[in-house]
Amino acid sequence: MPRSRSQLIVTADAFCTAYSRWTVPDVLSIRSPTCTHCVLPGDQPPRNNRDSGEILNGVIPVKRNIHLQPVDTMLLIVDGESRKLMKHLTSTAETDVGPHGKD
Numbered sequence: 001m002p003r004s005r006s007q008l009i010v011t012a013d014a015f016c017t018a019y020s021r022w023t024v025p026d027v028l029s030i031r032s033p034t035c036t037h038c039v040l041p042g043d044q045p046p047r048n049n050r051d052s053g054e055i056l057n058g059v060i061p062v063k064r065n066i067h068l069q070p071v072d073t074m075l076l077i078v079d080g081e082s083r084k085l086m087k088h089l090t091s092t093a094e095t096d097v098g099p100h101g102k103d
Contacts, residue, residue, distance in 0.1 A: 004080060005078045005080055008078050008080065008083065008084075008085045009076070009078065009085065011030070011085070012085045012087055014030050015030045016068045016089070018030045019066060019068050019091075020066065020067060020068060022060060022063075022064075022065075022066045023060065024053050024056045024057060024060065027052070027056055028049050028052065028053055028056075031049055031052075033049065034048075035048070035049055036048060037052055062095060062096075063093035063094070063095055063100055064093060064094045064095070065093060065094045066091055066092070066093040067091065067092050067093070068089045068090070068091050069089060069090050069091075069092070070087055070088065070089055071088040071089060071090055072088060075087075075088055090102065
């Protein structure tokens with residue numbers, strides 16, 4: 001059954017909140033057991049929860065105080081039929097060598 005636009009937006013916001021907590025359990029808590037996470041650029045493979053957790057275990061100690069912020073709150077693509085939502089976000093974090101930012 002397709003989710004409503006508002007349900008998908010709430011889920012996406014919860015995803016951003018979980019990332020802001022920046023622990024593996026928090027980040028993975030918002031995902032379904034069959035979740036596939038895609039990160040741009042397109043040469044990055046889709047990752048399941050296990051793969052994502054392994055990567056996060058290495059990244060979390062290096063990047064601290066991560067924060068996700070929408071680039072344009074009006075640019076939001078929601079498809080209830082396929083249960084997909086796309087947001088353009090930026091992230092900032094602290095590292096031992098200085099600030100980190102990514103689109």
